[in-house]
Amino acid sequence: MELHGLTLHKLRELIIKKEITAKDAAFAYTRRIGQVEPEVNAFLTLTPDKTIEMADKADKALCGGQFDAGLPALTGIPLAIKDNMCTKGIKTTCASRMLENFVPPYESTATARLAAAGYVLLGKTNMDEFAMGSSTENSAFGTTKNPWDLGRIPGGSSGGSAAAVAADMCAAALGSDTGGSIRQPAACCGVVGLKPTYGRVSRYGLVAFASSLDQIGPITKDVEDCAIMMNAIGGHDPLDSTSADVDLPDFTANLKDGIKGLKVGMPKEYFVEDGIDKEVYGSLMEAVKTLKSLGAEVREITLPHSGYAIATYYILATSEASSNLARYDGVKYGYRATGHADLLDMYKRTRSEGFGPEVKRRIMLGTYALSSGYYEAYYKKAQQVRTLIKRDFDEAFKDVDIIITPTSPTPAFRLGEKTADPMQMYLSDIFTISVNLAGIPGLSLPCGTTSNNLPVGMQILGRHFDEETVLRAAYAYEQATDWHTRKPGLS
C-alpha cells in the first residue's frame, strides 16, 4: 500500500523505525492532495511551507538520537485541522466570509498539543459556516464532496476533515462536534470519529458555536488511531474553565482487552424501523450479532426523553450561538461592510453581508429564544429538558456499559437534497444530538455499506469520561470486521 493509505499507527511505526522520514510522509500526502483534492475540495487552506517546516523539525527530532519510544507520539504525522481551530499565523476562516482573511495571533490548545506531540500540519479543512450544518453545504467557499460518491455530501459540519481522512489526504484530522459534527460526517465517509466527553479536550482557540455543547475530537482511519490522537489532545487546560481537571488515561492501554461480558444497551427509541433507512437498520442488526459473538450482552434500554432532543438542542445551541457570534460586528477584525451611513448601519450591513443564510437563521432563532418574555418558555424550559435527557443516560448507564445506535438515520444524501428544507437537514442529527446535550462521549465507526456502496456508521456511547470503554468496544468490533479497511473508489 502507498504511504498515504496507511493508518496513523502504521505510519508512526515506519517513521520511528526510520524506514521513512517525516518528509517522505509529508510528500506522500501532498502528492495525494494534488491528485484528489480538485475533486473532493476538502481543504480551505493548504499550508505547504508550514508542512515542510514541521516535517523538517520532525526529521531533526528523529535524528536527534533519543530513540523511538521517547519520541512524541505524533512525530512527523501529517494531519488536517478543521478551519474553526485557531492556528497562529495561519488563516482560520470558519468557512465564513466574516473571517475570510482572519489570521489568529494565537494557537488553540488542541493544535498546540498536537504540535507538542510533533505533528505536521497539511492544511485547514472545509466545514459548514461556523460549524452550523450537517452537509458542509453551508460553507461560504464551496461544498466538499463525499469521496465515496462525488455527487453526495460528506456530512457536516466537519465534512472537510472526514472527507480528507477518507480520501487519504491526511493520516488523521481534528473535527469539532456540537450536535454530531464529527460523528455524522465520519459515518457518511466511512471513517472513525469521536466526540469526547464535554470537558475532556480544551475548547481554547476553538471558534465557539455553542459553548456548552462544542467539543473537539479526532477523525481517523481506525480506532487505534483515534486512541493515539486522544492521548495527544486530551486533558485539563487552565485556559478553559470548562475543561475537566480529571486524570487523562492512556487510551491505548486497554484498547485490545476485548468486550467479553460488556453490557450493551440498544435504546428502543432509536431503533424504530420506519425512522431509519432500511439498509442502515440492517447493518446495525448485523453489528449487534457481531458484538454478541464477541461476548457482549446486548439488551434493550429506554431513553424516554429522546423525542425532545432536537427541539431542546435547537433552542440551546442557537441561543448560545446568537451571543457567541455577536463579536463579529466589523469593529475589531474580520469583515466590515463599506459605505455605511452610521454605526447601526455598519453593524447591519456587516452582519448581513458577512454571514450566510443558515448562520443568520440560527442567530435569529437564538435571539428570539433569549428575548425578554420568551426566555422562560424557551431557553429555561430547554435547560430543564436537557437535565431530563442527561438523567435518561445516567439511568441507562446504571444497567449498561455502552449504548449503541445508528450514527445517522440515512447514509450520505445527495448534494442539494436537503438545502431547501432546514428541518429535514436538522433531522440528520437526530441520533447524535442527545449525546452533546448529555455531555457524554460518542464514537462513530463504519459498520457496513449500502447496496450503492455508501458507508454506514454505528454510534457507541459511554459514561462521562469513559472513552476507554467506548474505544475498547469499538476496537473489538472493528477487528472482527473489515469495514474500516475499505476505501472509496477514488482514482
Add this chain to the structure above:
Amino acid sequence: MQYEPVIGLEVHAQLKTASKIFCGCSTKFGRGPNSQTCQVCIGMPGVLPVLNKTAMDFIIKTGLAMNCTVAPYSRFARKNYFYPDLPKGYQISQYELPVCQGGYVEIAIDGETKRIGLTRIHLEEDAGKNLHEGIEGASHVDLNRTGVPLMEIVSEPDIRSASEAAEYMRKLRAILRYIDVCDGNMEEGSLRCDANVSVRPVGRKEFGTRAELKNMNSFKNVQKAIEYEIKRQIAVIEDGGKVAQETRLWDTSRGITLSMRGKEEAHDYRYFPEPDLVPVEVSKEWQDGIRATMPELPDAKRERFVREYGIPDYDAMVLTESRALADYYESAAKLSGAPKQASNWIMGDVLRELKSAGAEAEQCPLEPERLAGMIKLIESGVISGKIAKTVFEEIYGSKKTADEVVKEKGLVQITDEGEIAKAIDEVMAANPQNVEQYRTGKVALIGFFVGQVMKKTGGKANPGVVNDLLRKKLA
C-alpha cells in the same frame, strides 16, 4: 402636598486587582490606547475567560464587610448588547445568582443612625472606551479598560433624601477603602454611581415611577443631581403630568438632568448563564480565610475611639472616615498620651492643612510622632497652646521636631514666678491709673493686665501663673 423621595443607588466599584478579571492583562490606568490588551479581552474568536481569584476574594471581603450573605454557589451571566467598546457583544456579569445577597450599611443622619439595605453585590467586567476627539471622520476604540473587574453594589430603595444618598456613597467609599479593594476615586471613575429616583405623596405606600440618573462623577454631583431630580419630578406631578420611566443624564455644567432614553428604547439584554465559566463555589473555609484578614471597619473603630479615648462621637466619625486618618489619629493619641488634644489638633489644624493641599492623611508631611511630640510639650507646660500654633506651623512643612523649634526660637514658656512677678510689677508701675480703677471695682481690667504682661514677656509667660500672680498683686 408633601412629597417623599424614594432613592436606590447602583454603585460600580473598580477592584484594585493587578490583572483583569478574565485574562492576565494589567489594570493600570492611563497607558497608551490598546497597549494593555490580549486576544481574550479583545474578544477574538475562540478565546475563553478564566476568572481572576483575587477579584472573587475582594467581592467576598466586601460582602462580609457589608453584612451580606455570601452565596455558596454563584454564577456568571452574559448581558448581550452591541456597542463598539464591548468587543464580545456581551458583558460577562451576574444575574440570577450573584456572589453577595442582602446586607446593609449604616449611615449617620442628623445624629441618628440609619440602616440602608443592600439587594446584592455582583462581579462583572468593565467595557472599553470609544474615542471621538481629535479624529476626523472616524471614531476609535480603546480596550485597555475592557475586562477590568467591577463590583456592582445595588441598594434597596431605602434612601429618602439627596444628602442621605451622598452620605451612603461616602460610607461605601470608606468601607471599600478600609478593606483595600477599591481606591474610591470618583473623578477617575473607579467609583461610579447611578441613582433610581422617584417621589410619592407622604403616607403613600406604592412607589412612584422612577427615573434612572447617570453620569454623576463626584459626591457633590450625586447630591445635586438627586436634589434636582426630586424637584423636577414634584413639579411634573404638581403640573398634573406624569413622571416618565426613563434614563436621564446629569449635565454638570447646566446643573440639570436630561432624558437619554425612554422605556421603549430600553435594551433587552437577553441575559443567560455564561457557558464558558463554571459556577463558583465559595466554601466556608474560603470565607473564613478572608474574614481572618478583615481589618477593623469604620463603625467599630468609631465606637472604640469614643470608648477608649473619650472623644466626642462626631470627632470619632470624622477621624475614622479613612483608615489612614484613623491610624494617624490613633498613633498621635497613643504617643502623646493626650487623646483629646490629639483629636483637637487633627480635627482642626492637620485636616485644614490637608484640605488646603487637597491631600489625604497618608500624604501628611507631619508624622504622628512629631505631632505627638508637640502635644507633649503643651501637656507638660513647656509651651502654651498659643505658642504651639507657631510651633505647628514650623514643624508641619519641615522635618523639625517641636523640641528643636522651641529651642531654636527660645519659645520655652516662662513659669518662673519671680520673673513673671517682675514683669507684673513693671506693668503695674507703668499703669497706676488702671491699677486704681481695678482696685475700685473695675475687675474686667484683668484682661488688660494679662495682655500687657504677655506682651512684656514676648508671649512666653505661662498664662495661668500670670493670672494667679496678677490677682494677688492687684488685690
